[in-house]
Amino acid sequence: MRRVSLSQFLIEEQRAGRLDADLRLLVEVVARAVKAIAVTISKGKLWDVHGETGVENVQGEVQKKLDVIANELLLQANEWGGHLAAMASEEVEEICQIPFEYPRGGYLLLFDPLDGSSNIDVNISVGTIFSVLRNPDREAIPTEASFLQPGTAQAASGYAIYGPATQLVLTTGNGVHGFTLDREFGYFVYTHPFMTIPYQTSEFAINASNMRFWEPPVRRYIEELIAGKDGPRGRDFNMRWVASMVSDVHRTLSRGGIFLYPLDAKNRAQGGKLRLLYEANPMAFLVEQAGGAAIDGRRRILEIVPQRLHQRVPVILGSTEEVERVRAYHEAED
Ligand code: AHM
Numbered sequence: 598m599r600r601v602s603l604s605q606f607l608i609e610e611q612r613a614g615r616l617d618a619d620l621r622l623l624v625e626v627v628a629r630a631v632k633a634i635a636v637t638i639s640k641g642k643l644w645d646v647h648g649e650t651g652v653e654n655v656q657g658e659v660q661k662k663l664d665v666i667a668n669e670l671l672l673q674a675n676e677w678g679g680h681l682a683a684m685a686s687e688e689v690e691e692i693c694q695i696p697f698e699y700p701r702g703g704y705l706l707l708f709d710p711l712d713g714s715s716n717i718d719v720n721i722s723v724g725t726i727f728s729v730l731r732n733p734d735r736e737a738i739p740t741e742a743s744f745l746q747p748g749t750a751q752a753a754s755g756y757a758i759y760g761p762a763t764q765l766v767l768t769t770g771n772g773v774h775g776f777t778l779d780r781e782f783g784y785f786v787y788t789h790p791f792m793t794i795p796y797q798t799s800e801f802a803i804n805a806s807n808m809r810f811w812e813p814p815v816r817r818y819i820e821e822l823i824a825g826k827d828g829p830r831g832r833d834f835n836m837r838w839v840a841s842m843v844s845d846v847h848r849t850l851s852r853g854g855i856f857l858y859p860l861d862a863k864n865r866a867q868g869g870k871l872r873l874l875y876e877a878n879p880m881a882f883l884v885e886q887a888g889g890a891a892i893d894g895r896r897r898i899l900e901i902v903p904q905r906l907h908q909r910v911p912v913i914l915g916s917t918e919e920v921e922r923v924r925a926y927h928e929a930e931d
């Protein structure tokens with residue numbers, strides 16, 4: 598069968614007027630960095646890339662060596678192409694300006710270089726998440742405020758999953774498209790056109806060890822799922838939790854499900870666990886493009902106007918029927 602590469606896919610999208618040359622280059626460059634990250638992760642102990650650096654990041658978490666390497670690979674790959682105005686990374690406190698010797702383009706790139714990094718040392722799938730915005734003032738040097746746009750303003754978003762196969766999943770606003778890395782040939786092959794999330798599901802993902810910290814609507818919802826066919830839902834539900842958002846969302850995009858990282862008594866002071874700009878918005882864009890829904894409990898995630906670069910939010914996303922039920926349980930509390 599004739600293969601379509603990521604490059605051909607992007608060229609055809611550009612010809613159809615759905616993306617411009619700079620955005621095409623941006624996605625190509627991110628894909629190149631992703632290949633380098635995939636190779637590095639696959640070497641593990643052989644390249645001495647497991648373990649911690651001993652340094653804390655802006656989130657107050659000790660950085661893993663691979664957090665730092667993935668961050669550097671993405672920054673270096675993207676700084677010289679002329680397609681970006683600036684970048685922001687979950688691992689870096691301030692925004693990252695394009696070095697003065699390179700031209701500045703019109704896009705802003707945001708990323709979580711290595712999501713789920715607590716899983717690296719035990720050889721479980723991790724990922725990279727990215728989001729693309731436009732620099733609101735083309736002429737001006739971007740500031741933190743330039744990045745504080747609601748998720749509806751995203752020009753593209755996607756993730757790479759470093760699993761048994763490395764896959765890149767992408768939206769530029771015309772559906773969700775998946776590509777699989779052919780490692781030997783060195784390029785991404787278009788393998789999953791128009792990924793969709795079924796409206797209904799019988800699978801959920803949540804860190805159930807936090808149950809005692811949850812708010813009543815989430816506790817009610819999960820208790821009803823666990824009660825199975827003897828409870829009010831009248832059927833059994835299955836649970837999965839990888840503790841790597843990319844993996845849990847990828848499963849949700851692949852076969853349906855609901856993923857929850859809700860507000861709880863442990864994360865309330867921070868506003869939630871997951872980051873709005875690096876995790877929630879890019880995933881919400883993908884999930885909606887795949888026909889699913891993404892809320893913080895009450896609000897559509899993509900409509901939240903960010904106040905801070907590293908802002909956190911509760912995240913509930915996936916099959917629309919279940920997400921709407923969780924929203925209804927929250928509204929019943931109001
Ligand atoms: P990270 O960006 O520091 O890796 O944290 C985000 C991760 C998500 O990938 C995952 O959904 C969640 O944290 C797991 O949390 P927990 O350890 O509470 O299960």
Ligand code: MG
Nearest residue numbers: 709712713876
């Ligand atoms: Mg993360």
